[in-house]
Amino acid sequence: MHHAVDFIQDLAVIMLLAGIVTVIFNRFRQPVVLGYIVAGVIIGSYTPPFSLIHDEKTISILAELGVVFLMFSLGLEFSLRKLARVGVTAVVAALTEIILMLWIGFEIGRFFEWKLMDSLFLGAMLAISSTTIIVKALDELGLKREKFAQLIFGVLIVEDILAIGMIALLSGIAITGSVDTSEATFTLGKLLLFMVVSLVVGILLVPRAIAYVAKFKSSEMLLVTVLGLCFGFCLLVIKLGYSVALGAFLIGAIIAEARQLHMIERLVAPLRDMFSAIFFVTIGFLLDPNVIISYLGPIAIITVAVVIGKIVSCSVGSFLSGQDGRTSMRVGMGLSQIGEFSFIIAALGLSLKVTSDFLYPVAVAVSVITTLLTPYLIRGADPFTQWLGRMMPGRVSYVLTQYTKWLQSIHLSGDSAALMAVVRRILLNVAVNLAIVVAIFLGGAFFFKQFAKLMSPWILAVAAQSTVVWGGALLLSLPFLVAVYRKLKSLSLLLVELSVPSNLAGRYTLHVRRVVAEILPIAAMVGVMLLLAVLSASILPSTEMLLLTGIAAVCLAVVLRSWFVKMHAKLQIALKETLEQQNDIQNGGHS
């Protein structure tokens, strides 16, 4: 009972102060997030006269829930369609920004002779801009619907995905203690695989489950179901060794495909607001003024680096991908701050015990300063562009204008564009199917011990057990392998028709074409099987058994071919329907 009193006192202090400070901040048109951090500094243990918080452990757990709900909401707003619309610019600008900022951050850390891990985490902290702060700033300036704002949102989505990967990578590096590129590639590969498979399986299952629950017309049941899915998936992700932030984002992106998205967003928003307020306030707790005073130099240098580095990298990235100078500059100036992701990454470093204590307050200080600058930078973008235009030598600006014009002129059109689209669709299809197959085999290897235990009453020999598991994985994969084979065949037919012109092989043209079109997919399938063998090495049966299983599988595939095709088509249609259904509803909801 007394413990609960402590806790309610903590919540009362946090919420009251957060409320008062945010009202003041809003009154002076500063972002709410800053208000929370200031409230945290006031409450925190570093500012006199005394700490107002009694039950720090429970509060820190609620702050963790804040990260879950922040990332979950971000996932709900995520959409592959939105991403496709701003496509190339977003990817180029985000990649330029992240690579440049990672490098700048790392170099600054090395310059101050910080530890390797500190420098690496500093780089990661500077790499990602703050979605919440930009959205709030653009909203307050009334620029949310402008073209450059759409580009900024695109860059932010790409950044979020890359940040998720970065969190996974940093965890891996922190645990193994070394920057092993092959290891990193493998980690990133596994991560991508996990993301693709959980998206596909999730989008097949979750919206259907939610639709079923929604039929009862009880927002309480819907909320509890959504929370169950959210925390359940987070738990799975944690058990697989990834961060809870990744899990919350992914399940959010999956649930975003449910027809009931708008209802769910409305139900989750208060939870996000309450817990994210606690999260941002606890960030303020950790702000030790003494640390800030003694690290004034680094903070100033990092702030300048963030502002200039982000403006340059994002503007150049946008410009290179074909935007005009003014839009590029506005994109760059909008993205020049760091925010919630930096805190998440800083908290990751602290919880993994690989970074020094000063890194967190430094990140918060830089974030506070750059956040304060954001609205002024956005407003200053146009005057700065004009000034830059006047200062630039005529020849340079002529070359730049020609570049933009040239890029816009080389867009594919007509037949070749349609062909590219077909090829792209086939390759995407093959990649998704292969990801599922790989996941099945990796899952078999991962859970082999559990399977073996289940089989032990009937099958004792380990060799026999591994044959059964491997064979089972192969059986499960068959529909997807058949689909991959068929898609590869149609792709090779297409390629062959283009690359073996009829005048080259003369009267053998048709013959040559058919042979190549048959050989190419079979060769690819052999490659796939070799890859699978490597990935499932730990449960690979003996050579004879493998041969037998393989032949049985091929026979089965040939015999049940049409059934497999039908089943796979059904799954594919279900997936497509879910994705397109959502589309309808969203358009309906906004119109």
Added chain:
Amino acid sequence: MHHAVDFIQDLAVIMLLAGIVTVIFNRFRQPVVLGYIVAGVIIGSYTPPFSLIHDEKTISILAELGVVFLMFSLGLEFSLRKLARVGVTAVVAALTEIILMLWIGFEIGRFFEWKLMDSLFLGAMLAISSTTIIVKALDELGLKREKFAQLIFGVLIVEDILAIGMIALLSGIAITGSVDTSEATFTLGKLLLFMVVSLVVGILLVPRAIAYVAKFKSSEMLLVTVLGLCFGFCLLVIKLGYSVALGAFLIGAIIAEARQLHMIERLVAPLRDMFSAIFFVTIGFLLDPNVIISYLGPIAIITVAVVIGKIVSCSVGSFLSGQDGRTSMRVGMGLSQIGEFSFIIAALGLSLKVTSDFLYPVAVAVSVITTLLTPYLIRGADPFTQWLGRMMPGRVSYVLTQYTKWLQSIHLSGDSAALMAVVRRILLNVAVNLAIVVAIFLGGAFFFKQFAKLMSPWILAVAAQSTVVWGGALLLSLPFLVAVYRKLKSLSLLLVELSVPSNLAGRYTLHVRRVVAEILPIAAMVGVMLLLAVLSASILPSTEMLLLTGIAAVCLAVVLRSWFVKMHAKLQIALKETLEQQNDIQNGGHS
């Protein structure tokens, strides 16, 4: 980090199971609450194979938040206006039910030779019916808009208020260890005083603060402000020694007067649903099947007592207050179960360490059985009434019908009704003003030490300090005292006119009337001042100082009379406006 993982695992297990079980329960048309409890039993440590919960402390804190949000939502739905509409019946039925069930529960406890405290808490647990279960049941049966349903809601509101008092009383009894009636009366009086003062002050301040924040049009800020007010007030209530449930209910009732009520209800609902789910699931944790098996006898007897006792007491109560037989029986049968309040009271007993461990699972078991019976009882009310009508001797049913007719015939009407309304309004006004005055003096006595410390640099003598504090309290109270005096004077004028008929005193009539009308309020004011002197005994100055202060106050009151009246009128208008504003919006919202 690892701790947060434990916690997320707990949340995942709770939410996933709660989601699945509630879907199943909803499928078979049973209340969601039962589903949560069953999910809790499955998760709980008493059911094999092992406990699925790792961080029981944090989960129990979140369950406590469930109580806060449940009571807060109840407060948001509470309305003095709604209560006035069903008035007499609700009060009579609720009082009959609570007194009878308290007695039955206590006697059952004594019969089984349980401890005195156990018996007392058992009585309290059986006294209150379950709002959530009744609302769900009536909703599912489609009877929510019937007349008896409105009566049931009225009874529930009165019960909720009395339950709040009961929680305070039980805490007091548990701490002092004795059932001291004068102590209990004093406690209840202090509680009533606290409730009235916080309602008046709260309704004056809180809706204005919320309206100010709402101007920023940010639902995030509104939510944080509301949560800050909620937890802040809960903290104050806890510090004053009352339960957090009372605090949450009161601040909810205050915030219910804000113009933004509907928005706030929408924002708080997901928080309530999430945390109350955790609360109900944790109830299931404590359900030890062994306890239930060994207490099968008491559970059966208590269940029968709850069903029959509540049907009889509520039906008789409704009937006595003038409802017809059929409606009375429907009210009684709807109210015959126990629910969330019983758990809150059981949890109170456990946390105060005055009740035995078996009481909680017994209460949960009885609640589960009576909840399951509720829909059948509601549906069975009409057939049962008909059967009862056939079985009743003709003369009895004739007498009963005549009683109903007689009661309905004696309703006041015309002039006397209007007069009663005026007198009632004046008395209410006096009571509220006096409550504020009493609160000011009690506050002065309570915080005397803090005030004394503040004054110590200038005034050292304790006698002088107490004179300043007492005088200050008197000064603050003056506007309210002046208002009380004026209201009492108009009341005595009214009464004198009625009770001193012109033919009695002949030509002295006017004179007698004026003297009586002057003396009565002055006598009453002297009584009030004596009461204040008793209440503030600890800070009462010496007799001379008291006399001086009193004379100064009277002079001030006479001189500044009109200013005080104006100020008081302003406050009163502000209060009235808030209450009526809300009325507009609510009607607007529902039409």
